[in-house]
Amino acid sequence: xxxALEGLVRQTFCVISExxxxxxxxxxxxxxxxxxxxxxxxxxxxxxxVAQGLRLLLVVGEDELSRSLQLVDLKKQNNPxxxxxxxxxxxxxxxxxxxxxxxxxVVDILSEKEAKSQLDYFLLKNIRPxxxxxxxxxxxxxALLGKLNAIFTELSKEKNAEKLFEKIVRKTIEFGECSAxxxxxxxxxxxxxYFTPKVSLELNSELIIDxxxxxxxxxxxxxxxxxxxxxxxxxxxDKSRTSNRGDHNPVYDYSNLDSVDSIVTIPLKNSxxxxxxxxxxxxxxxxxxxxxxxxxxFDFEDETLWSTFANQVGSxxxxxxxxxxxxxxxxxxxxxxxxxxxARDKSTGGHSERVAKMCVGLxxxxxxxxxxxxxxxxxxxxxxxxxxxxxxxxxxxxxGVREEVLKKAKKLHGWQLTGIEERLKICKAxxxxxxxxxxxxxxxxNDKIVDEDYEKRIKELENYWEIIRTSxxxxxxxxxxxxxxxxxxxxxxxxxxxxxxxxxxxxxxEALSIMQGTLxxxxxxxIESHVKHTFQFLKDIPWTREFKNLTDIAHCHxxxxxxxxxxxxxxxxxxxxxxxxxxxxxxxxxxTARDRVYKDMVPVEKALDILYxxxxxxxxxxxxxxxxxxxxxxxxxxxxxxxxxx
Ligand SMILES: [Fe+2]
Ligand SMILES: [Fe+2]
Numbered sequence: 001x002x003x004a005l006e007g008l009v010r011q012t013f014c015v016i017s018e019x020x021x022x023x024x025x026x027x028x029x030x031x032x033x034x035x036x037x038x039x040x041x042x043x044x045x046x047x048x049x050v051a052q053g054l055r056l057l058l059v060v061g062e063d064e065l066s067r068s069l070q071l072v073d074l075k076k077q078n079n080p081x082x083x084x085x086x087x088x089x090x091x092x093x094x095x096x097x098x099x100x101x102x103x104x105x106v107v108d109i110l111s112e113k114e115a116k117s118q119l120d121y122f123l124l125k126n127i128r129p130x131x132x133x134x135x136x137x138x139x140x141x142x143a144l145l146g147k148l149n150a151i152f153t154e155l156s157k158e159k160n161a162e163k164l165f166e167k168i169v170r171k172t173i174e175f176g177e178c179s180a181x182x183x184x185x186x187x188x189x190x191x192x193x194y195f196t197p198k199v200s201l202e203l204n205s206e207l208i209i210d211x212x213x214x215x216x217x218x219x220x221x222x223x224x225x226x227x228x229x230x231x232x233x234x235x236x237x238d239k240s241r242t243s244n245r246g247d248h249n250p251v252y253d254y255s256n257l258d259s260v261d262s263i264v265t266i267p268l269k270n271s272x273x274x275x276x277x278x279x280x281x282x283x284x285x286x287x288x289x290x291x292x293x294x295x296x297x298f299d300f301e302d303e304t305l306w307s308t309f310a311n312q313v314g315s316x317x318x319x320x321x322x323x324x325x326x327x328x329x330x331x332x333x334x335x336x337x338x339x340x341x342x343a344r345d346k347s348t349g350g351h352s353e354r355v356a357k358m359c360v361g362l363x364x365x366x367x368x369x370x371x372x373x374x375x376x377x378x379x380x381x382x383x384x385x386x387x388x389x390x391x392x393x394x395x396x397x398x399x400g401v402r403e404e405v406l407k408k409a410k411k412l413h414g415w416q417l418t419g420i421e422e423r424l425k426i427c428k429a430x431x432x433x434x435x436x437x438x439x440x441x442x443x444x445x446n447d448k449i450v451d452e453d454y455e456k457r458i459k460e461l462e463n464y465w466e467i468i469r470t471s472x473x474x475x476x477x478x479x480x481x482x483x484x485x486x487x488x489x490x491x492x493x494x495x496x497x498x499x500x501x502x503x504x505x506x507x508x509x510e511a512l513s514i515m516q517g518t519l520x521x522x523x524x525x526x527i528e529s530h531v532k533h534t535f536q537f538l539k540d541i542p543w544t545r546e547f548k549n550l551t552d553i554a555h556c557h558x559x560x561x562x563x564x565x566x567x568x569x570x571x572x573x574x575x576x577x578x579x580x581x582x583x584x585x586x587x588x589x590x591x592t593a594r595d596r597v598y599k600d601m602v603p604v605e606k607a608l609d610i611l612y613x614x615x616x617x618x619x620x621x622x623x624x625x626x627x628x629x630x631x632x633x634x635x636x637x638x639x640x641x642x643x644x645x646x
Contacts, residue, residue, distance in 0.1 A: 008121065008124045009030055009031055009032070009121075009124065010032075011054060011055050012031070012032065012054060012055045012056070012057055012124050012127065013032050013033070013034070013045065013048065013049045013052075013054040013055070013056050013057070014027045014031050014032065014033035014034075014057045014059065014124075015033070015034050015035075015036055015042065015045045015056060015057070015058045015059065016033060016034070016035050016036070016059040017035075017036055017037075017058075017059060017060045017061060017064055017068075018035050018036065018037045019060065019061045019063065019064050020061060020063075021061035021062070021089045021090070021091065021112050021115075022059055022060065022061050022089050022115070025059060025089070025115050025119055026119070027119055028119065028120075028121075032054070039067060039068075039071060042058070042068060042071060042072075043071060046071065046072055046075045046084075047075075049082070049084070050075060050079050050082050053081075055083040055084060055085075055124075055127045056072065056082075056083070056084035056085070056127070057084070057085055057086075057087060057107070057123060057124060057127055058072065058084065058085070058086045058087065059086075059087045059089065059115070059119070060086060060087070060088065060089070061088075061089050061090070062088065062089075062090050062091070062096065065086070065088055065103075065106075068086060069086060069103060069105055072084050072086070072105070073105070083127055084105065084127060085105060085106070085107035085123075085127035086103075086105050086106050086107065087106070087107055087108050087109075087110065087115075087119075087123055088102070088106050088108070088109045088110070089109075089110055089111075089112055089115045090109055090110070090111060090112075091111070091112060092111075093109045093110065093111050096109060097109065097227070102228065102229075107123060107127055107230075108123055108228070109228075121235060144305070147175065148175075148308065148309065148312065151171045151175060151312075152312045152316065154167070154171070155167055155168065155171065155312075155313070155316045156316050156319065158316075158320070159320065159323050159382070160320075160381075161320050161321070161324055162197075162209070164316065164317070164320050165183055165185065165197065165199045165209070166199060166207055166209075168183055168199075168279070168313055168316075168317075169181045169182075169183050169199050169200070169201040169207065170201060170207075172279060172281065172309075172313075173201055173203065175309065176281050176295070176306075176309075177294050177295045178203075178281045178282055178283050178294065178295060179202070179203050179282050179283060179284040179294055180200070180201065180202045180203065180254055180256070180281075180282040180284075181200070181201050181279065181280065181281055181282070182198065182199070182200045182253070182254050182279070182280040182282075183198070183199045183200075183277060183278075183279050183280075184196075184197075184198050184199075184222050184252070184277055184278050184280075185197060185199075185276070185277040185317070186216070186226060186275050186276060186277050186278065187213075192215060192216075193215070193216040193226060194213050194214065194215055194216065195213070195214045195215075195216060195222065195252065195278075196211060196212065196213040196214065197209050197210060197211045197212075198210040198212070198214075198252075200254070202256065203294065214251065214252065217249065217251075217252060219247055219249055220247065220248070220249035220251070220252035220253055221234070221247070221248055221249070221252070221253045221263060221265040221280065222249075222252040222253060222265060222278050222280065223249075223252060224247075224265070225265045225266070225267050225275075225278050226267070226275055226278060229267055229269075229273075229275065230267065231264065231265070231266045231267065231303065231306065231307065231310070232264070232265045233262060233263070233264045233265075233298055233303075234248075234262060234263045234264075235261075235262050235297075235298065237257070237260045237261060237262060237263055248263070253265075253280060254280055254282045258284075259284040259285050260282055260283070260284055260285075261283045261284060261285040261296055261297040261298075262282075262283045262297050262298035263280060263281070263282050263283075264280070264281045264282075264283075264298050264302075264306060265278060265279070265280045265281075266278065266279045266280075266281065266306055266307075266309075266310045267310065267314075268310050268313045268314035268317055269310070269311065269314040270314050270315060270317065270318035271315055271318060275314075276314050276317040276318055276321065277313075277314075277317055279310060279313065281298070281306070283295055283296060283297050283298050284296065285297065326544060330389065330544075330547070334389050334392045334393060335392075337392070337393055337396055338352045338353065338392050338393070338396075340396075340399060341395060341396055341398055341399055344398065344399055344403065344406065345398065345403070345406050345407055350593075351395065351589055351590070351593060352391065352392050352393070352394065352395060353392065354585075354589050354593075354637035355391045355394065355582065355585045355586050355589050355637075356388050356389075356391035356392045357636045357637055358584075358585035358588065358589070358628075358633050358634065358636050358637050359387050359388060359390075359391040359578070359581050359582050359585050360384055360387065360388050360391075360636070361631070361633040361636035362581045362584070362585065362624065362627060362628055362631075362633045363379045363383075363384045363387050363578070363581055364379070364384065365627045365628075365631045365633060366379065366577075366581070366624070366627065367379045367384075369627060372623055372626075373623035374577075374623055374624075374627075377577065382546040383546075383578075385546075386546060386547050386549060386550050386553070386578075387553060387578045387581065387582070389547065389550055390550045390551075390553040390554040390578065390582065391554075391582055391585070393534065393537075393538060393550075393554055394534060394554045394557045394582060394586065395530060395534065396533070396534050396537055396538070396554075397529070397530035397531060397532065397533025397534030397535070397536070397537060398530040398533070399533065399537075400529070400530065400533035401526055401527055401529065401530050401533070402526065405519070405523045405526050405527060406527070408518045408519065408523065409474070409518065410472045410473060410474065410518055411471070411472050411473075411474065411511045411512055411514050411518050412472050412508060412511050412512065416507070416508050416511070417468075417472065419508075420465075420468055420503070420504065420508060421465070423493055423501070423503055424461050424464065424465055424503070426493060427461050427491075427493055427503065428458060428461055430493070430494070431454055431457040431458060431461070432454065434454075435450050435451070435453065435454035438450045438453075463484075464484075464488050464491070464503070467481055467484045467485065467488065468485075468488070468504075468512060471485060471512045471513075472512060474516070474517055474518045475516070476515065476516050477512075477513065477514065477515050477516070482513055485504070485509060485512055485513055488503055488504050489502065489503075489504045489509045491503040491504070507520075528558070528566050528567065529567075531555065531557070531558050531566065531567050532567050534554050534555065535551060535554070535555040538550065538551040538554055538555075539551050549576065549578070552576060552579075553576050553578045553579050553582065554579075554582075555579075556568075556570060556575050556576060556579035556582075556583075557579055557582045557583055557586055558583070558586075559574075559575045559579065559583070560583070560614075560619040560620070561575065561580070561618055561619055561620065561621065562617070562618045562619055564619060565583075565619075572621075577624075580620070580621045580624055581624055583620060584611065584620055584621070584624055584625060584628055585628075585633075585637075587610075587611060587614070587620075588607055588608075588611060588628075588634055588637075589637060591606075591607040591610060591611075592604060592607045592634075592637075604634065607634075608629060608634075611625060611628075612625065
């Protein structure tokens with residue numbers, strides 16, 4: 001028997017009830033124990049334990065539980081250092097646990113059958129050491145506290161769940177001076193508890209992450225700890241031990257059992273007392289202390305320390321889960337917003353995501369670059385994610401732009417072109433009427449001059465239609481077309497009631513005389529207003545601290561370094577670097593997108609030339625553009641995976 005175990009046996013007084021459920025129970029021979037039949041006898045035993053400074057393990061059935069607990073609790077109030085625990089023997093342990101849960105003082109619950117075969121050492125160690133923390137030997141020293149603080153300061157900075165799991169096992173093996181550590185994260189779905197992932201680290205070995213999802217099985221040390229919610233220690237691990245309570249199960253538990261001395265399985269609880277995960281710490285006996293500086297076995301006195309450690313790890317896990325929930329929420333919100341924009345205008349489908357991919361690529365390239373203008377700029381993962389989200393949402397404001405403007409493929413709206421076509425038909429009919437009137441007036445129905453005039457007019461009107469049709473396309477307007485439009489604008493249509501209307505309205509003339517593109521001045525301003533709408537939308541969202549610049553980054557995506565951008569005409573030093581990155585990605589994608597209705601797709605080389613012209617004109621950032629080209633960031637737009645940011 002190890003020194004630690006001998007110590008426990010010497011320090012503990014086991015008192016067994018002779019009630020119905022417990023009467024056949026016999027304590028192991030070396031244990032200090034006594035059988036009792038009444039509360040008076042229990043009272044005497046408790047007094048003896050208090051007087052001799054012994055810990056008390058009371059074994060009782062369900063019927064005696066309440067009165068026994070009251071009595072020992074009463075003694076505890078007068079003797080704060082008195083440590084005790086009650087072992088409950090139950091006919092239906094599962095039913096009892098389901099209905100009532102275990103009172104704090106109950107160290108374990110056993111079925112009648114189990115109690116007969118398994119009254120064992122692990123029950124002794126489970127008696128909570130009330131008051132022992134006040135003893136010098138068990139006090140957590142200032143140096144140790146400092147060490148714990150340093151560990152948890154580092155752990156609480158980690159926002160990425162998987163990186164945190166890895167850090168937890170590495171810090172545990174370092175802090176506990178043990179031989180191996182296994183961490184299982186508990187997840188709940190549809191009322192069932194699952195473990196995933198399982199992160200294991202053996203001294204001097206590689207870390208293993210097993211992402212298999214396993215339903216929690218109580219026939220394992222991990223499962224048992226989830227069921228009871230209590231730390232569980234196996235001293236002098238015995239591979240042959242068979243039991244359905246807290247038995248070793250290699251699927252869940254630490255599996256390399258060579259030389260294992262003790263296995264401590266610890267629940268990691270959050271601030272609500274719910275289990276977030278379970279940590280298993282393994283001590284091996286074969287290792288030389290001097291060579292490895294490892295502990296070869298678990299000491300009973302370590303329990304307080306491990307409880308403190310586990311509480312802290314539990315709260316860090318809770319934080320990272322909360323953080324992941326918030327991230328998931330934002331991610332879902334961003335994706336839903338992008339869907340809403342793209343449902344509005346399918347021709348720009350995928351634009352936001354491609355711009356986001358290129359922004360992430362360029363921001364990473366800036367971070368990795370050790371030379372040039374931005375050699376000192378190092379974006380953190382959170383900043384890259386902020387830029388990614390800003391890019392996904394940069395055009396959200398287009399939702400506030402009229403659909404007919406957003407999707408305008410020609411200079412005239414469809415209904416405008418139809419109106420002109422109808423007016424031309426009326427003009428043709430008027431020409432016919434006019435020629436017939438002339439013939440009637442002259443009395444010559446075969447008047448060739450009248451016929452020629454009529455033909456000439458019809459050709460003229462058809463020529464008008466051709467000019468209007470060709471001017472309507474978004475290509476550069478020919479000079480002669482503009483002159484012809486001026487002529488057409490002067491044409492008037494006389495209705496039967498004498499009212500005169502212009503063949504081309506002022507709005508139609510203005511639209512057709514656009515020199516390039518499809519938008520009138522008012523429509524261009526309306527499209528540009530999407531940036532303001534984006535800003536109005538984003539500024540009202542309560543972003544977390546790490547996304548505090550997201551709105552500003554998106555707000556500046558159409559600003560140019562020389563102050564010619566919009567909406568605020570900012571100049572270089574007023575524009576965030578992230579926005580300068582986004583501007584390059586945004587223009588590149590707008591040029592090369594194959595699905596815009598109002599323009600043809602521009603080849604990559606041509607698009608880079610156009611961007612370079614903008615750089616030379618002092619509108620885009622030269623160093624960023626060089627990285628964009630050198631690192632072929634434009635190819636990131638085609639990457640399948642996004643959200644690689646940790
Ligand atoms: Fe935009
Ligand atoms: Fe855009």
